[in-house]
Amino acid sequence: MTTIYWPLQSNVIRRRSxxxxxxxxxRYSSGMPKPHQGWDFEAPVQTPVYSIAAGTVAxxxxxxxxxxxxxxxxxxxxxxxxxxYAHLFKVHVAEGETVTGNQLVAASGDSGNxxxxxxxxxxxxxxxxxxxxxxxxxxxxxxxxxxxxxCPLLQPISG
Amino acid sequence: xxxxxxxxxxxxxxxxxLCLAALALCVGPGPAEAGSPAARQADxxxxxxxxxxxxxxxxxxxxxxxxxxxxxxxxxxxxxxFCRNPGQDRRGDQGLRLVMVQLAEGGARLRYSAPEGAGDxxxxxxxxxxxxxxxxxxxxxxxxxxxxxxxxxxxFIATAGAPRMVGRIDWVTPDEDxxxxxxxxxxxxxxxxxxxLIGFDRKLFKPRADGSAGPERNVRFSFEPDKHRWRxx
Numbered sequence: 175m176t177t178i179y180w181p182l183q184s185n186v187i188r189r190r191s192x193x194x195x196x197x198x199x200x201r202y203s204s205g206m207p208k209p210h211q212g213w214d215f216e217a218p219v220q221t222p223v224y225s226i227a228a229g230t231v232a233x234x235x236x237x238x239x240x241x242x243x244x245x246x247x248x249x250x251x252x253x254x255x256x257x258x259y260a261h262l263f264k265v266h267v268a269e270g271e272t273v274t275g276n277q278l279v280a281a282s283g284d285s286g287n288x289x290x291x292x293x294x295x296x297x298x299x300x301x302x303x304x305x306x307x308x309x310x311x312x313x314x315x316x317x318x319x320x321x322x323x324x325c326p327l328l329q330p331i332s333g
Numbered sequence: 334x335x336x337x338x339x340x341x342x343x344x345x346x347x348x349x350x351l352c353l354a355a356l357a358l359c360v361g362p363g364p365a366e367a368g369s370p371a372a373r374q375a376d377x378x379x380x381x382x383x384x385x386x387x388x389x390x391x392x393x394x395x396x397x398x399x400x401x402x403x404x405x406x407x408x409x410x411x412x413x414x415f416c417r418n419p420g421q422d423r424r425g426d427q428g429l430r431l432v433m434v435q436l437a438e439g440g441a442r443l444r445y446s447a448p449e450g451a452g453d454x455x456x457x458x459x460x461x462x463x464x465x466x467x468x469x470x471x472x473x474x475x476x477x478x479x480x481x482x483x484x485x486x487x488x489f490i491a492t493a494g495a496p497r498m499v500g501r502i503d504w505v506t507p508d509e510d511x512x513x514x515x516x517x518x519x520x521x522x523x524x525x526x527x528x529x530l531i532g533f534d535r536k537l538f539k540p541r542a543d544g545s546a547g548p549e550r551n552v553r554f555s556f557e558p559d560k561h562r563w564r565x566x
Contacts, residue, residue, distance in 0.1 A: 193453050198543070200453040202483060203428055208453070209544040211480065238508045239481055260480070287456040287478045290402050295455060299480055310513065311544020 176227050176250050178321055179276040180333030181215065181259065181300055183222065186326045188214040188297045195325060196317040209312045212258070212301030213325070217282035218293055219263055224333065225273040226257045226321070232306050234265045240299065241285025245306060246273060250321060256303040261288040276333075380462045380472075380522035380529070388412045391434070396443050398432060403457055407490075410436050411444075415457035415475075418446045426450045429457045431475055431488060433496055445495040447486070451477035460517050467524040468558050470494070474502070476515040485517060489558060500563030504537035504552050513540055516552075529556040530566075 188194040194214035198207040217223075229248030236242040240260035244267070247256055263283025267273055282298045284291055291297075302321050308314030319325050391404035391412045397420045404414035415429045428450025435442045451457065454477035462472045470491040477483040485502040508514035519533045536549040553566040 200479065203426055203449045203452045205452075207542060208483065211544075238510060238512065239478055239514065240510075240512075287458075287480070289456070291455060292400055295400075307510065310511065310540065310546050313545060 176248065177275050178250070178323075179224060179226050180322070180331060181223055181226055181257075181298060182217060182282075183333050184330045185333055186216050186328075186330040188216045188295065190328050192327065194297075195327065196315075196319070197312065211308075211312060211315045212299055213318050214297040214299055215326075216294075216296075217298040218296050219281075219283050221282040221298070222278055223259060223262065223280040223282050223298060225275060225277045225279045228275045229257070229273060231267050231269050231271045231273060231279075232256055233269050234267070236285065239287040241288065242283060244280050245303075246279070247306070253304070255316075255321070256301075256306055258301040258303050260299040260301075261285050261297065377530075378467045378524040380464055380524060382460050383463045383471075385413070385461055388414070393432070393434070396434065396441060398443075400429070401432075402429075403459065405459065407433065412436060413459065413473075413496075415459075417450070421446050422450070426452065428452045428454060429477065431457070431459075431473070431486070431496060431498075433490075447488070447496070447498055449486075449498070451475075451483060451486070453479055454483040455479045458515075460520075462522050464524055464529060464558070465492075468527070468529070470558060472522070472529060472556065474517045474520070476517050478515070481513045482515045485515060487556070487563060489556065489561065491558070497561060499556060499561050500554065502552075502554070504539055504550075506533070506535055506537050507546075513544075513546075527557070527559065529558070530554075531556065 193199050198209050200208040200210050227248040229246045232245040232247045234244050242262040244259045244265050245256050262280045264281040267279050284296055302316050302318045305314040385405040388404040388406045393401040393416045398416035401414045401416040404412050407413045412434045414432050416432050417427050430447040430450040433445040435444050456478045458476045460474045464470055473488040475486045482505050487500040488496040489499045490496045505513035506516045516533050516537050519535055521532045523530050531554040537552045538549045539547040541547055556563050
């Protein structure tokens with residue numbers, strides 16, 4: 175059985191808002207729902223980031239709206255999943271490297287389109303993917319709730 | 334060669350130029366030629382984005398604005414920025430919106446605050462197209478995003494005027510990972526017969542409500558500044 179760890183020392187959803195959890199939780203200005211593919215954890219720039227499980231680094235890359243990204247492949251309940259971290263400041267591991275659960279793997283940041291945010295909005299964007307390269311929207315992503323078992327929406331959970 | 338010699342040498346060339354110009358004025362294009370595709374093509378003016386300097390010292394708080402970011406020196410004494418404006422919102426839309434602020438010694442004055450924010454988007458990135466000399470004004474494309482592109486608001490700012498929101502582009506293009514990205518870097522603008530034509534160097538798609546991709550299309554818009562009319566072609 176895979177042991178799951180939290181990605182930060184203190185884990186809470188950004189602004190304690192359901193809009194920053196998984197699913198059709200966001201809104202265009204028209205009011206139309208918009209998907210959010212993961213959880214946004216509050217994380218001032220350079221907060222230490224940890225691997226949520228033992229696994230292998232699927233990729234590290236720096237591009238697009240997600241900025242500096244890290245993806246770790248791991249097994250969970252007989253399924254291969256991918257823990258995806260975005261907007262990072264620095265990554266301490268390399269592609270193909272084996273990581274242990276709760277290993278320091280990165281520092282959070284404001285790369286990609288998270289640049290210039292107020293400190294209260296700086297965050298770690300975190301996804302659980304069922305495919306390394308997911309399709310659009312919510313496809314090939316699942317709620318992190320299925321892996322963590324609970325969501326730190328209102329109260330921080332220690333990692 | 335001295336200045337006077339240079340002047341003498343250039344004179345015949347100038348006279349030749351003047352004669353050719355006069356001939357062109359007298360003859361002019363025929364009625365059929367004036368509206369021909371070739372003539373329109375020759376009249377079309379390509380528009381490229383311009384860079385505006387940042388205005389890092391701008392503080393919107395005395396005006397009741399919060400969370401301001403991306404402020405730019407639009408023209409001397411006038412700042413464009415993206416802020417939340419709690420005093421304006423009536424529908425609970427606290428999203429980032431374009432504001433224009435006039436700076437003055439007696440205090441800044443809010444000249445414009447866009448009629449709608451951008452929902453949950455946490456970033457706003459402007460691209461400014463100067464339409465002069467054909468049209469006295471600028472088009473500003475504002476890309477909103479949170480993780481992924483949310484859509485583009487389009488504003489027209491007549492010279493010495495305040496912005497006016499004239500349209501939006503709800504279409505996106507896939508980035509190198511296949512995720513929805515702004516089409517603005519792929520926009521091609523031309524001014525032709527007093528209107529702005531907006532095209533893209535690739536097909537775009539509209540995300541469905543669940544975020545999946547709708548069908549790809551060649552998307553074009555036009556903007557008529559005199560009527561403030563934005564429409565899809």
